[in-house]
Amino acid sequence: MIGQLTVEQVAEAMREYGPAEQVRKNRIRVNTDPQKIIDAISAAKQRLGCDRLILISCTDDTGSFGLTYHLTGPHRTIISLAIAVPRETPQVLSASEVLPPAAIYERQIHDLFGIVFPGHPGLTKLMLNEGWPDGEYPLRKDWKPEKGKSYDGAAREGA
Amino acid sequence: MVEVMVPIGPQHPALKEPVNFRIYAEGEKIVRLELNLSYNHRGIEKAAEERNFIRVLPLLERVCGICSHSHATAFTKGIEEIMGLEIPARAQYIRTIIAELERMHSHLLWLGVAAHEIGFNTLLMWSWRDREAVLDTLEEMSGNRVHYNMNEIGGVRLDLSEKQVAAAKQRLPVLEERIAQYLDMVSHQETVLLRFRGVGKLSKEEILKYGAVGPTARASGVDNDARRDDPHLVYDEIPWKVVTDTSGDVHGRTKVRIGEVAESLKIVRYCLENLPEGPVRVVSAPKAAPKGEILSRYEAPRGELAHFIRTNGTDKAERLDIRTPTLANWTSVAKALVNQNLADIPVIVAAIDPCLSCTSRMTVIDTGTMTQGSITWDELVRKCRARYGMEAQP
Amino acid sequence: MTGNSQSLSQRLATWARVRSPWITVFNTGACNACDIEIIACLTPRFDVERFGILAKGSPRHADILIVTGAVTWKQASRLRRVWEQIPEPKYVIACGACGAAGGVFQGLYHIMGDVGKIIPVDIYLAGCPPRPDEIINAVVACLNLMKEDLAHGGKEWRKNTGEKEASPGTGGAEVKV
Numbered sequence: 001m002i003g004q005l006t007v008e009q010v011a012e013a014m015r016e017y018g019p020a021e022q023v024r025k026n027r028i029r030v031n032t033d034p035q036k037i038i039d040a041i042s043a044a045k046q047r048l049g050c051d052r053l054i055l056i057s058c059t060d061d062t063g064s065f066g067l068t069y070h071l072t073g074p075h076r077t078i079i080s081l082a083i084a085v086p087r088e089t090p091q092v093l094s095a096s097e098v099l100p101p102a103a104i105y106e107r108q109i110h111d112l113f114g115i116v117f118p119g120h121p122g123l124t125k126l127m128l129n130e131g132w133p134d135g136e137y138p139l140r141k142d143w144k145p146e147k148g149k150s151y152d153g154a155a156r157e158g159a
Numbered sequence: 160m161v162e163v164m165v166p167i168g169p170q171h172p173a174l175k176e177p178v179n180f181r182i183y184a185e186g187e188k189i190v191r192l193e194l195n196l197s198y199n200h201r202g203i204e205k206a207a208e209e210r211n212f213i214r215v216l217p218l219l220e221r222v223c224g225i226c227s228h229s230h231a232t233a234f235t236k237g238i239e240e241i242m243g244l245e246i247p248a249r250a251q252y253i254r255t256i257i258a259e260l261e262r263m264h265s266h267l268l269w270l271g272v273a274a275h276e277i278g279f280n281t282l283l284m285w286s287w288r289d290r291e292a293v294l295d296t297l298e299e300m301s302g303n304r305v306h307y308n309m310n311e312i313g314g315v316r317l318d319l320s321e322k323q324v325a326a327a328k329q330r331l332p333v334l335e336e337r338i339a340q341y342l343d344m345v346s347h348q349e350t351v352l353l354r355f356r357g358v359g360k361l362s363k364e365e366i367l368k369y370g371a372v373g374p375t376a377r378a379s380g381v382d383n384d385a386r387r388d389d390p391h392l393v394y395d396e397i398p399w400k401v402v403t404d405t406s407g408d409v410h411g412r413t414k415v416r417i418g419e420v421a422e423s424l425k426i427v428r429y430c431l432e433n434l435p436e437g438p439v440r441v442v443s444a445p446k447a448a449p450k451g452e453i454l455s456r457y458e459a460p461r462g463e464l465a466h467f468i469r470t471n472g473t474d475k476a477e478r479l480d481i482r483t484p485t486l487a488n489w490t491s492v493a494k495a496l497v498n499q500n501l502a503d504i505p506v507i508v509a510a511i512d513p514c515l516s517c518t519s520r521m522t523v524i525d526t527g528t529m530t531q532g533s534i535t536w537d538e539l540v541r542k543c544r545a546r547y548g549m550e551a552q553p
Numbered sequence: 554m555t556g557n558s559q560s561l562s563q564r565l566a567t568w569a570r571v572r573s574p575w576i577t578v579f580n581t582g583a584c585n586a587c588d589i590e591i592i593a594c595l596t597p598r599f600d601v602e603r604f605g606i607l608a609k610g611s612p613r614h615a616d617i618l619i620v621t622g623a624v625t626w627k628q629a630s631r632l633r634r635v636w637e638q639i640p641e642p643k644y645v646i647a648c649g650a651c652g653a654a655g656g657v658f659q660g661l662y663h664i665m666g667d668v669g670k671i672i673p674v675d676i677y678l679a680g681c682p683p684r685p686d687e688i689i690n691a692v693v694a695c696l697n698l699m700k701e702d703l704a705h706g707g708k709e710w711r712k713n714t715g716e717k718e719a720s721p722g723t724g725g726a727e728v729k730v
Binding site for chain 2: 582585587597598661682
């Protein structure tokens with residue numbers, strides 16, 4: 001059985017992308033940039049044997065959005081690749097080429113936070129109904145539902 | 160365009176739970192699938208930012224009506240780890256007992272549903288009848304058949320009395336016998352073999368590529384189980400094993416789930432017999448959690464559940480990001496359905512055991528003939544059964 | 554009081570309806586615990602089919618509509634349409650805390666809450682989720698309502714007498730579960 005990775009191994013493998021730190025037992029975090037994230041994921045796959053994406057978590061950090069790609073593999077360590085996407089231009093290349101499961105998480109993040117993923121096969125609504133007004137991203141910290149406004153997804157006939 | 164309405168869930172004709180798939184088909188063969196989950200989106204993650212830890216637990220339990228304890232425990236243990244709390248051993252054992260009982264009732268529910276798909280209604284009735292024994296145990300221990308609310312930050316809410324432990328132990332032998340019968344039935348019954356074997360096959364490489372989790376993945380030989388990979392509760396202290404299979408089809412997933420029920424029975428028995436003495440909660444748990452971040456993983460009945468929690472020193476989570484196993488499995492199902500027959504949809508989709516908290520509806524668009532029509536769920540199921548030459552068995 | 558105001562065929566229809574109500578369930582975005590408890594009613598432990606209660610998929614054949622869930626925005630208009638498809642006399646049971654006021658999901662951004670905002674509700678059933686026994690109780694209470702209404706020739710009379718409480722489970726016979 002492959003043993004767990006040490007923070008040194010991860011730091012070495014991810015050296016072009018950013019520093020690695022051991023956050024807690026079995027969790028190693030690497031901070032990197034949005035431009036490098038796709039290559040960082042490929043590096044994690046090839047050099048560290050990460051074959052699985054657990055989730056892409058997204059947080060609203062006021063000035064930016066924090067996206068973290070949590071990967072794991074037979075070594076059972078979780079490698080979290082964290083990037084910060086600027087709030088004014090929330091855009092980062094889609095990881096779905098390199099990790100097919102990413103597509104569905106990116107759709108979810110797009111719906112709830114408004115981050116755009118160029119290269120994504122189809123950023124259609126996943127969680128919100130069709131009638132949901134454009135430009136309203138519920139999970140942003142500054143969003144509150146307006147009283148009296150209808151967020152109705154009235155069904156089309158026959159649908 | 161052929162429009163098909165498809166409910167996913169306990170597929171009794173009475174329940175129309177539409178889930179939104181858009182299926183592009185050429186004649187009877189499926190070409191592509193798209194998913195929309197908006198029917199059931201409630202906005203829970205946003206609410207979790209506004210409710211303190213005590214109020215958010217009942218909300219999280221109700222994300223799903225079957226795996227409620229999973230969500231509550233994943234959150235609770237994440238917060239406890241950020242706080243650095245040590246939970247008493249007895250509380251961990253009780254949490255494990257409830258968790259495994261939940262896994263049992265969920266898999267038995269699934270077994271009935273899958274049997275109903277293929278017209279084997281007898282098995283539906285039997286497995287749900289046995290499920291009642293598990294629900295009785297849960298009700299005695301927690302007060303409710305579903306949504307047990309056993310977790311608190313710092314331990315569990317209720318202790319188990321001698322009588323409850325004895326009553327639970329008394330129910331186990333019957334369940335063990337029945338599970339052995341189901342395993343036998345599933346391995347040898349013509350009906351089942353015909354409908355499940357070779358259907359919805361996913362190879363090990365495809366599972367890894369598309370990120371499937373839970374029994375869906377384990378049936379293809381992928382040895383992933385969050386209970387062992389990321390030890391929590393008491394899984395690293397007690398003897399148990401991960402159940403896998405190599406066939407990768409619906410039949411394999413059925414065997415894995417039944418095997419997991421048998422394994423859960425053993426875990427529950429071990430925990431009941433070796434319940435350590437002591438308190439069931441920390442004397443005074445802190446109200447607020449320090450600044451921190453954690454990815455909390457838990458093996459729900461459907462697969463790995465991940466809660467990403469960020470705290471900021473207050474008594475509320477700043478961000479809670481939930482990734483349910485069904486969402487992780489969806490990509491693999493979409494791939495498994497490509498080039499399959501429309502008639503196989505109910506079985507293949509049911510095989511990932513989609514958590515019913517996704518409601519959706521399916522639109523089938525026939526790219527070849529561009530004809531439009533609509534089929535109800537009943538008609539689709541009848542189509543399935545007709546294709547394999549069997550009507551609903553009594 | 555029955556009979557005088559009704560023809561033979563009407564009385565036959567009443568008898569059939571009350572003896573064997575057909576139920577349809579509509580999920581407006583629930584956690585599904587209620588739906589599972591409804592299905593559990595059909596399984597051997599509770600076995601409502603012995604009472605002649607049948608769960609039917611299509612609203613066009615139903616007498617009673619059971620609504621589960623806290624009504625997401627998406628489902629609101631559909632719920633209304635489903636209700637319109639059900640022929641009179643029809644009855645609505647709002648199942649669980651969600652149906653009453655949104656339950657634990659009160660105030661969430663994708664939820665409307667009370668089923669009564671969309672369609673008229675005859676019975677609110679408490680519980681989260683209500684046990685199968687309680688669901689059967691609610692259906693029986695509904696049947697009592699149905700009987701009373703049919704005796705008075707419809708639902709109109711209730712508006713004149715003001716609030717009328719339905720008494721659950723006074724069907725009389727012991728129900729063994």
